[in-house]
Amino acid sequence: MNQLEIKVRDTQSFLEARDLEAYRQQVPHILSKLEDKRNDPSEFLGWLNLPEKTTEKYLEDIQQTARSFSKNLDTVLVIGIGGSYLGAKAVIEALSPYFSTSPSSREILFAGQNIDEDYHYELRELLENREYGIVVISKSGTTTEPGIAFRIFKQHLEQKVGAGEAAQRIIAVTDKEKGALRKLADEQGYQTYVIPDDIGGRYSVLTPVGLVPIAMAGFNLKQLLEGAEAMRKRTTSSVAFKDNPAARYAVMRNALYSKGKAIEILGTYQPRLYYFMEWWKQLYGESEGKDHKGIFPSIAQFTTDLHSMGQYIQEGRRILFETILSVEESNHQLSVPKVSDNTDNLNYLAGKRMHQVNAMAEKGTRLAHSDGDVPNMTLCIPRIDEYNLGQLIYFFEKACAISGYILGVNPFSQPGVEAYKTNMFGLLGKPGYEKESQRLTEKLRKSKK
Ligand code: PA5
Numbered sequence: 001m002n003q004l005e006i007k008v009r010d011t012q013s014f015l016e017a018r019d020l021e022a023y024r025q026q027v028p029h030i031l032s033k034l035e036d037k038r039n040d041p042s043e044f045l046g047w048l049n050l051p052e053k054t055t056e057k058y059l060e061d062i063q064q065t066a067r068s069f070s071k072n073l074d075t076v077l078v079i080g081i082g083g084s085y086l087g088a089k090a091v092i093e094a095l096s097p098y099f100s101t102s103p104s105s106r107e108i109l110f111a112g113q114n115i116d117e118d119y120h121y122e123l124r125e126l127l128e129n130r131e132y133g134i135v136v137i138s139k140s141g142t143t144t145e146p147g148i149a150f151r152i153f154k155q156h157l158e159q160k161v162g163a164g165e166a167a168q169r170i171i172a173v174t175d176k177e178k179g180a181l182r183k184l185a186d187e188q189g190y191q192t193y194v195i196p197d198d199i200g201g202r203y204s205v206l207t208p209v210g211l212v213p214i215a216m217a218g219f220n221l222k223q224l225l226e227g228a229e230a231m232r233k234r235t236t237s238s239v240a241f242k243d244n245p246a247a248r249y250a251v252m253r254n255a256l257y258s259k260g261k262a263i264e265i266l267g268t269y270q271p272r273l274y275y276f277m278e279w280w281k282q283l284y285g286e287s288e289g290k291d292h293k294g295i296f297p298s299i300a301q302f303t304t305d306l307h308s309m310g311q312y313i314q315e316g317r318r319i320l321f322e323t324i325l326s327v328e329e330s331n332h333q334l335s336v337p338k339v340s341d342n343t344d345n346l347n348y349l350a351g352k353r354m355h356q357v358n359a360m361a362e363k364g365t366r367l368a369h370s371d372g373d374v375p376n377m378t379l380c381i382p383r384i385d386e387y388n389l390g391q392l393i394y395f396f397e398k399a400c401a402i403s404g405y406i407l408g409v410n411p412f413s414q415p416g417v418e419a420y421k422t423n424m425f426g427l428l429g430k431p432g433y434e435k436e437s438q439r440l441t442e443k444l445r446k447s448k449k
Contacts, residue, residue, distance in 0.1 A: 003230065004391045006245040007378040008252055009366070014375040015255050023251040023406050024241055030405045031237035031247070044412040046198030047397055050206050051229035051390070059221040062208065065191065066215035069171065070106055075130040076216045077123075077153055079112040080137035080209070081145045082282060083201020084173075087393070088137075088213035089113075090279035091205070094272050094384055095219050108217045112136075112149030120149060124156055132157070133169035135216065137209055139195045141179025144424070150181075173208045200412055202283045203397055206390075220386045227390025235398045246395050249377065250403035253321070256375055257295050257407075261321040265313065267300040268325040269358050272384065274301055277325070280396055287400050287411035294407060303361050310365075314372045322369060322376040325392075326362060329383040330355040 037043040070076055078088060092108055100107070107130075111123055134157060136150045158166040172185035176194040185192050193208035204210065206228055211221055233239075235246040242248070253264060264284075266277050277299035288294035300309055300322075313320060336357065338350035349357060366376055379395075381388040404411025426436025 002382060003234075004245060004388070004395055005380045006248055007380060008248065009370075009376065009378065014259060014261075014373075015252075019255045019258065020251055023254050024247075026406055027241055027244075027247045027251065027402060028237060030402050031235075033405070034401060035237055041198040044198055044200045044203070046196045047203040047206065048401075049232070050199070051225050051232050051394060054206070054225050056222060059211070059225065062193070062211050062215045063221060065171070066212065066218075069133060069169075069191075070216055073106065073131050073133050073169070075107045075109060075127065075132040076135060076213070077109050077111055077127065077132055078135045078137065078213045078216075079110075079146045079149045079153065080173075081113045081143060083204050084137040084139060084143075084146070084209055085110065085113045086202075086275065086279040086282050087205025087210040090276040091210060091214050091219065091224070091386075091389055091393075092217045093275040094389055095386065096217065096272075098272065106216070106218070108213060111153060112146030115145050115148060120152055124152065127153070127156065128160075133171075135171045135173065135212055136181065137173040137195075137212075138179070138181050139175055139201060139204070139209075141174050141181030141183075144421070147180075171212060173212055200414075202286050203412075205279070205393055223386035224390040224393075227387035227392075228394040229390075230387075231391040231394040231398070235395070245379075246399035247402055249323075249379075249395075249399045250406060252377060253295060253323075253403055254406045256321045260319060261295075261375065262319045263296045263298055263321075265298050265300050265320055265322045266325065267302050267305075267322055268327075269302045269362050270325075270327050270384065271301055271304070273325055273327075274299075276389070276392070277301075283396060283400050284403075286414045286417070287404050288407055288409060290409045290413070290416060294409065302365065303358070306361075306365060313369060313374060318373045320374050322366075322374055324362065324366065324376060324378045326378050326380045327382075327384055328380060331383070 034045060034048060038045040038048045078085070080088075089110060109123065109126075111120060134150070134153055136146065138146050154166065154170070157169060160166075161169065167188050167190060170188070170190045171193065172181050172190045173193045173195060174181040174185065176182070176197070182192075184190075193212055195204060195207055195209055199207055201209075206225065211224075214224070215221055231246075235244050241251075256264075266280050268274075268277060281297045281299055284295070284297040289296070300313075313322075330353075334354050336346065336349040336352050336354065338347055366378070369376055379392070381392065401411050422433070422436055423440060425433040426440050429437060
């Protein structure tokens with residue numbers, strides 16, 4: 001197997017052909033609509049042809065920048081949140097060794113993805129003894145969390161190495177002309193990369209938003225984009241439904257949703273895919289959760305979570321379906337040892353590879369969950385590498401767009417995320433938010449009574 005396969009098993013008892021048909025019939029129209037509108041900037045469809053449009057020269061330019069930028073650094077600090085954080089984090093975590101074995105390997109650290117004081121204080125302490133540079137990423141250039149973090153670490157870096165050297169150690173990834181970060185970058189002479197106007201945060205991992213940090217970590221951008229391009233070709237309007245994995249996944253999840261399966265659990269047996277699932281969670285949650293509808297995306301890390309959430313999945317409310325990210329090959333080999341006393345009764349596993357044991361846990365769980373009325377699909381990739389992650393990224397993006405349109409929402413907007421910001425600004429006394437401040441103070445006073 002060299003490409004992503006989607007296995008839809010054990011759904012016969014949950015769905016009949018006619019449950020899928022109405023959704024399936026919408027797919028050609030949706031795909032044509034996406035393709036017809038891809039050049040209209042107001043549709044936010046710039047991601048659709050990105051793998052095809054991104055040139056090798058452009059990728060080499062980013063890799064070259066990453067090499068020279070990080071040559072004398074032991075740490076690169078990436079500052080960003082949401083769509084300006086999760087894609088890079090997902091790919092870097094998936095491709096990095098669990099435990100760094102080389103003392104000289106460069107560490108990629110993240111800031112501004114939360115506003116926890118202790119996190120940022122302790123990070124600043126750590127960076128005191130590091131040779132570091134900063135990649136600050138914000139499309140709007142005005143997001144509070146990365147804005148605060150950038151203030152802290154810009155100041156720290158300037159105090160540590162001087163303002164002139166600090167400016168050489170900062171790269172900004174932002175809008176081509178708008179926003180506070182663009183203004184500052186131009187004033188200070190930072191090197192910059194542009195986030196295209198027609199690509200929203202959660203679809204931006206294959207733009208410099210993801211590519212610059214991924215290159216800093218030393219991974220191969222060309223293979224990542226090749227994987228995405230292979231998937232783009234497999235999911236266009238000219239491909240038959242049965243051969244289009246993104247369309248099949250989108251249709252299946254909507255059909256399950258219509259049967260009351262309102263929560264999708266994306267699960268994996270490979271912990272290094274944890275942040276990949278987090279990236280997926282944002283993509284689907286922010287794209288579909290609107291107008292009081294949408295499948296609730298949740299994630300599970302197996303077998304770990306079978307010892308915590310396994311009970312609920314097996315026997316709790318029957319509103320779940322599962323999608324498992326399955327990986328055929330592991331990177332290393334490690335077998336279960338034989339021991340003479342066998343007090344733990346595990347000798348029946350002696351000589352078996354851990355990957356085999358994991359695979360049987362995956363199979364057994366799938367069957368048990370299916371018997372427990374939790375339908376499941378499996379997305380299989382041969383191994384975790386740049387090419388296969390590129391395939392998966394594009395697969396999920398395309399499927400999300402199709403799925404959102406089937407559901408009847410705009411998968412490229414996120415009006416709901418403003419509500420918390422308005423409240424936070426009101427409570428923090430941001431100029432222009434005086435009315436909110438008054439309203440919230442009153443509300444808090446009443447709730448204390
Ligand atoms: O998907 C989105 O639009 C959000 O998650 C944004 O990416 C996130 O809020 C960060 O925004 P910005 O890049 O403007 O700082």
